[in-house]
Amino acid sequence: MGTMISQQLKERFQTLLGRYPVKRSALVPMLLFAQDEIGYVSEEIVEEICRTLDLPRIEVIEVVSYYTMLRRKPAGKFHLQVCTNVSCMLLGGESIYDHCRKRLGIENKQTTSDGTFSLEEVECIGACVGAPAAQINYDFYENLTPEKIDRIIESLTAQGK
Amino acid sequence: MSDYKNPMGESPHQVPVLTKRFGIENSASIDVYLQHDGYKGLEKALTMTSDQVIDEVKKSNLRGRGGAGFPTGMKWGFVPRQSPKPKYIVCNADESEPGTCKDRPLIEKDPHQLIEACIIAGWALESHQGYIYVRGEYRYLIDILDRALGEAYSKGYLGDNIQGSGFKFNLYTHTGAGAYECGEETALLNSLEGLRGFPRIKPPFPAIVGLYGAPTVVNNVETLANIPHILLNGGEWFAKLGCERNGGTRLFCLSGQIARPGIYELPMGFPLRKMIYEVGGGLRDGKKLKAVIPGGSSCPVLTADEIDVPMDFDSLGKIKSMLGSGGVIVIDEDTCMVKLLQRIMQFYAHESCGWCVPCREGTAWIKKLLDRFHAGFGRPDDPDTVADIAGNIMGKTLCPLGDAAAMPTLSIVSKFRHEFEEHLRLGACPHEKAPAPVS
Numbered sequence A: 001m002g003t004m005i006s007q008q009l010k011e012r013f014q015t016l017l018g019r020y021p022v023k024r025s026a027l028v029p030m031l032l033f034a035q036d037e038i039g040y041v042s043e044e045i046v047e048e049i050c051r052t053l054d055l056p057r058i059e060v061i062e063v064v065s066y067y068t069m070l071r072r073k074p075a076g077k078f079h080l081q082v083c084t085n086v087s088c089m090l091l092g093g094e095s096i097y098d099h100c101r102k103r104l105g106i107e108n109k110q111t112t113s114d115g116t117f118s119l120e121e122v123e124c125i126g127a128c129v130g131a132p133a134a135q136i137n138y139d140f141y142e143n144l145t146p147e148k149i150d151r152i153i154e155s156l157t158a159q160g161k
Numbered sequence B: 001m002s003d004y005k006n007p008m009g010e011s012p013h014q015v016p017v018l019t020k021r022f023g024i025e026n027s028a029s030i031d032v033y034l035q036h037d038g039y040k041g042l043e044k045a046l047t048m049t050s051d052q053v054i055d056e057v058k059k060s061n062l063r064g065r066g067g068a069g070f071p072t073g074m075k076w077g078f079v080p081r082q083s084p085k086p087k088y089i090v091c092n093a094d095e096s097e098p099g100t101c102k103d104r105p106l107i108e109k110d111p112h113q114l115i116e117a118c119i120i121a122g123w124a125l126e127s128h129q130g131y132i133y134v135r136g137e138y139r140y141l142i143d144i145l146d147r148a149l150g151e152a153y154s155k156g157y158l159g160d161n162i163q164g165s166g167f168k169f170n171l172y173t174h175t176g177a178g179a180y181e182c183g184e185e186t187a188l189l190n191s192l193e194g195l196r197g198f199p200r201i202k203p204p205f206p207a208i209v210g211l212y213g214a215p216t217v218v219n220n221v222e223t224l225a226n227i228p229h230i231l232l233n234g235g236e237w238f239a240k241l242g243c244e245r246n247g248g249t250r251l252f253c254l255s256g257q258i259a260r261p262g263i264y265e266l267p268m269g270f271p272l273r274k275m276i277y278e279v280g281g282g283l284r285d286g287k288k289l290k291a292v293i294p295g296g297s298s299c300p301v302l303t304a305d306e307i308d309v310p311m312d313f314d315s316l317g318k319i320k321s322m323l324g325s326g327g328v329i330v331i332d333e334d335t336c337m338v339k340l341l342q343r344i345m346q347f348y349a350h351e352s353c354g355w356c357v358p359c360r361e362g363t364a365w366i367k368k369l370l371d372r373f374h375a376g377f378g379r380p381d382d383p384d385t386v387a388d389i390a391g392n393i394m395g396k397t398l399c400p401l402g403d404a405a406a407m408p409t410l411s412i413v414s415k416f417r418h419e420f421e422e423h424l425r426l427g428a429c430p431h432e433k434a435p436a437p438v439s
């Protein structure tokens, strides 16, 4: 299965390129928007970006490996990112994270065998006053309890089918 | 199916300036913004000279809300406006200091306030281009800002001839992709240039040599959001809202073991004790206070005996802590300070960009040592070793991420030394509950 780059994404790349006097500046946004569409930074994306920005492959890979959100392998359909940083930790963030591990049967940065969920322990996501908090893909979930997480996982499981 | 409640707290002590439009329906739209003083600060600025605008900002005693509290007017004054190079305005919306979540509602609820501010900064600094650097996790804010920017262009507040003045300014969003270090201004500029977010050597400061080697002002979202109000109501009015040398209000993010967590807009210099007990309703479950992190996890912690302090940059500096980013984290009597420090260090070890050896190695070693210590395998000289490593990071790195890791460490080891001793005595953490039964 290839990861074809859509027309829409190509247009988005063009818009980005129009914003900067130096085109390399578009690199990080291009990578993230491409990942949003395809699920990860595939080889096709790397090649397309190298061509568009006239960059050697190594310089693109070097940037990909620096940023924590960028990944070279697909994540689950629902990427569950649980914050355990201080404000969340003080209100049970670590036990929310442990609950997710047990419930999904996966560890940090792993994906369930059916590809529905992946899990990641993350640093502060800017939802500290709604701690403990998590992000699923880009959506925020706050004031979590194990029961609330269970309900969310159940509803997403139903959606994922 | 996201579920996210309004992060703003409610308290009669609040002084809504930056948040005054938050409660209005559709507050993010340009029509609502225009009905409520929107773009009036810009209109006024366009009748003034660059120097007059900068003077007004100087008079306001506005200080950077990103953490360091640097006087904004002075920073703007450093920009060589006569330079033949282009000048850039960069808004720092990387918000990733643990405990801080105020830039998020500022953009979500009132994006035009920030856009207007960037245009005024552009006018004052003779800049024609700006970028708003938003952390990657805040994707929905990019969409909100892009929509608002589109509105501003179509109503002639951005573009080649702003409101017929002949002034040209273009403003764009730019996304990060997950890196605390990219909030540091020089690392941010590298990231904006499509590079890894490593810091640059200062001096030269970005005001002189910044984006693409050109003069650049980097300001936090909240710092900038104040600008239209300063122009509209005057620097003196703004200065009076706060306290001596600290103008205006501040969005304090009250989190942790507090009864009423939330973001509260309070005057600069608001007493910390009152903030915790009156604004925040005291601690959860009637617990006793043990410690407070006054401005994000990079600040030296305060003990329960140190909270009779006005929350402004100078007063916190006097007691060897920092006002920082406005993230006030409240910690109760049942919290293990060794565990807290271990988690703080896990963050810095993860986020150290690896460029400077003392920070890269030091944070990793402190974290490793604390993992062992907290698990019950501490050695008597460990607290001194931790302090020693932290002391060797402090001041020895290109950017202040190293200091940000060292400061909470040194303060916790010295102020809560007895908790380390107790772990040693018991061979275990006194706060750790028995493991929960396997379900």
Ligand SMILES: Cc1cc2nc3c(=O)[nH]c(=O)nc-3n(C[C@H](O)[C@H](O)[C@H](O)COP(=O)(O)O)c2cc1C
Pocket: B063, B064, B065, B066, B067, B068, B069, B070, B072, B092, B093, B094, B095, B096, B097, B180, B181, B182, B183, B184, B185, B186, B218, B219, B220, B221, B223, B224, B399, B400, B401, B404
């Ligand atoms: C490791 C590190 C992370 C930082 N993160 C942020 C951030 O997320 N947002 C921010 O505005 N400033 C952050 N800063 C401060 C910036 O370097 C810079 O001082 C600030 O953006 C200047 O704006 P101001 O003068 O308006 O505060 C960070 C600094 C360091 C050392």
Ligand code: FES
Pocket: A083, A084, A085, A086, A087, A088, A089, A123, A124, A125, A126, A127, A128, A131, A133, B098, B099, B100
């Ligand atoms: S500490 Fe968890 S969201 Fe900020």
